[in-house]
Amino acid sequence: MRELPIDDPGEPPEGGPWRFLAWMAARHAPALAAVTVWSLCGMVAQALMPAALGRAIDEGVTAREGGELLRWAAVLLGLGVLLAVARLLEHRASVAAWLGVAYRTVQLVARQAGRLGDTLARRISAGEVLAVGTNDVTRIGDLSEVAGRAVGSALSIVVVTVVLLGIDVRLGLVLLVGVPLVLALSGPLLAPIHRRQSERRDLTGTMTATASDIVAGLRVLRGIGGEELFERRFRAESQRVRGAGTRAGRAESWLNAAALLFPGLLLTLVTWMGARYAASGQITVGQLVTCYGYAAFLVTPLWVLGEAASALTKGHVAARRVSHVLGMTPDHPGAGTLPPTGGELADEGSGLRVRPGVLTAVVAGPEAGPLADRITGYTDDGGVCYGGVPLPELAGLRRRVLLTTNEDTLFTGPLAAELLPGDDAARRAAAVRAACAEDVVAEAGGLDRGRVAEAGREFSGGQRQRLRLARALAAEPEVLVLVEPTSAVDAHTEARIAGRLAAHRAGRTTVVFTSSPLVLAEADHVVHVRGGKVVAEGGHTELLAEAPDYRAAVTRGRE
């Protein structure tokens, strides 16, 4: 078995779910082929057992030949051993196929997410993004597992039909007509089942969301009340799921019945014909036992084919979403080639000009977020240049200009690597100090052993904010743009951060969107933006004295 994960998941082709699935199948061809071969071997061994049994009864028991009986018993035992070996190897191969395909999907989508960046969230909804992780990976795995077995099953049906044709053409023909008929008759049952199952899945989704909602808001409910209200709500949704589940179960029960009925009637037909031929001496009793055994065996491969049909439907939906994500191209490919010829970041639209090498504070109130996105190239209205080069044409935009907001994700994992990958411990520690996050780091277990658990949910809002700041500072970009980096910390800490931030970024270009006088007081240059335009700029003290609008926007203490 190949060790996993593989180093390079490769480049899947564009062109939709089928091409994606075919490409995936080609990458895992050895495992899939092994599943097919071994499941075929297992099924044939299983199918041949009745034949061996029939011969044993014919040539051993009925003919009263002890030697023949022993011989056919040995054949039977051999088939049993073959079946055991085949099942074992099939299982190994199908585990390898399932995991290989699921892991490769994870690798592909994780790498593509990094390439797409902000484009991903703009193109598909958060719910769909989540579905990739919760459903699609396992669905594609399921499909790959069942595909090999389905091929093996189909082949085993062919083998059995051919063998039966050899015993008696009429009996063989019955199977030849009967098997497709059984499949055709069971097919129409699948649609209502899928409808019921999707009804149950949707309601379950809503109910699970309510349960998560209750758990996430438990401190509110326990702190201020409302337990009864939400318990009633959950019960009502749970009972709706129960109703849908019961209906889905009822629909599935028809399939269970059909899976017995149609092959059972086929079996009855073969038995009846076989018995008549045996009575008239056209076939032997042993051959009759064989025919019965073959027909009875068919239940298994027919069942696998039914299973495969439903895995294919679900896997196709999953593959469509995954191949859609994999086929996306970033809105801002970052393929610019021009190096900047200076360090000024200038926005024509608002008139904001960020001077190189100094700390600029921007007071923009609720306009801060959109303006920050604009000057860092996340929205492409044009008119923003860095070092004289328009952002889309700039070489290495994302490496040069870093935007950090309070919505940025913290990732679960070792704290040190989250702050700064690599082993520059001094640089990391300096950033932690500048962000006044020493206590957060200590609480999490220190830089050597600390971890970010559950995407940082265990930290308070202020602690998360300081970790994000430390992470941004440690990256040491040419231009750092921060949006309200101190909105959730106390005044003492805010004052310290303001001072240390200025010192840490000394000589480098930094833009802070803020309304905190503590931060503004540390800035080299302050810009006031209102209605999308720069309305005043200068030093903090100077603006306080000369610009009444500015004073109103930032003054906190006095009336």
Added chain:
Amino acid sequence: MKLPVARGAQVKAYARRLVLRYPGPLARTVALHALATASGLTVPWLFAQLVADPGRRIDAVAAAIAAFVVLQALLTRAAFAASAALGERVLADLREEFVARALRLPLSTVERAGTGDLLARSSRDVDLLEEAVRDAVPQVLVSAVTVLFTGVALALTAPPLLLPVLAVVPLLWLSTRWYLRRALRGYLTEEERFAQLLDGFTETVTGARTVAALGREEQRARAADDAIRASWTAEKYTLGLRQRWYPVLELSYALPVVGTLLFGGFLYLDGHASLAQVTAATLYVQQLGYPLSVLLMRLDEFQLGAASLARLLGVADVPPDRSPTGAEPSDARLSAREVRYAYADRDVLHGVDLDLRPGETLAVVGPSGAGKSTLGRLLAGIDGPRAGRVTLGEVPLTDLPLDTLRHRIALVTQEHHVFRTTLRENLTLVRDAPDEELRAALDVVGWAGPGLDEVVGSGGHTLSPAQAQQVALARLVLADPHTLVLDEATSLLDPGAARALERSLGAVLRGRTVVAIAHRLHTAHDADRVAVVEDGRVTELGTHDELVARGGSYADLWSTWTR
């Protein structure tokens, strides 16, 4: 902090109660499965009659076979429908009881434990149990009945031919025991690692913007690969277990078939058995294999289900955090005496004394990590102190029943939650109130968001963090406790709005005692008194003007703030 997990005996007792809760439907389900299996088993028996005497009434026997096939199908339909109805009922009970238990968790546990563990239980463990109940239970039921009936049929057909089957029972027993002893831990690890893999993957995908902004593509790809490696190791372990167990199982099915054929064959040759007996017995033994393997291979799912159930039940095992004594507070005076509090053996409060005057607003300021939030939680009665007392009208807060406590003292922190429902229900969870009253409460907090009938929260109209904070404060207005502890409750609003909100809140809450933990000093400026908490102690206490005049650390801070 992790929540407890129930013990094995508790799980067994609960499962027993759950199964026996609906005796009627249970009996009907089992009976239907049994009848369906029985009619299925007549087919090989009838077939054996044909083999024994091919000339005998072939048409009648074939018709009988067809009839039993139809009967088996119909009974199977009814049996699966009945077991689905019963299973869904049991599942509904299970999850509803879990949510009810979660909703009764002690307040201090809820505040401290974080939601991760509980969230995992409410989604993953409930899912796992649903799978077990929907798939494993009916299949095991059918298989068990089939095995039992086939065994009985075999015994009735030819008692001596039971011997080859019984011979492999010890082999099956020992190998299965060997496997099950190792399987549970292996599958739990496997589940956990796979869940971690998907969680990390989901973080990468939802945080794609951050990944690209920081140039962490390679790091995230490596993290995914590491998680895959961990998952793969766990998968290989359980695969190894199965690789050793499955061949033993397979041979345990094949050997008795050969044994029965040989034994039966030689009995026939010696004239001790009929051809029909030998044929039927061999077919029966062959038919045992499939249901037996289903039965055994599903056993580990039962173990997994039991582990999930243990985690769901464990939620009820958290000891209560308060023991109401029935004492009634004599007045609304809140005071702390010599209060100490420790996290993991390290005291974060070193003897705090504080007397709140009814109706005053006390601002608490101080650096991060000084113990302000801890003090707030003690004053709100969420936790009890390690030493010292926090009392309301001479009664320790933890001696009050939760309902009494929260009608008198409320805590609002910066962690807010907006429920996925209408804005109205987000407010009426406090208490039922007419729309006019709800609108009035929203007016107090300066609400400019969606209307009362709008669905808010994730999946609905998304509220900004500032709006979520306003909703939390509107709830507080409705709850109308006499004492409020606000821990950075307006920190997410922009400074102007925060100040306006605090003023209008102040108007509504006139006469209420307010403890306001805040980092924005205008809150302190507007308060009646200010307490400075540094390093677990109250170091300064007085009015804003007194403290500014004193020239201590508050005065320092104030001058920085307003320069």
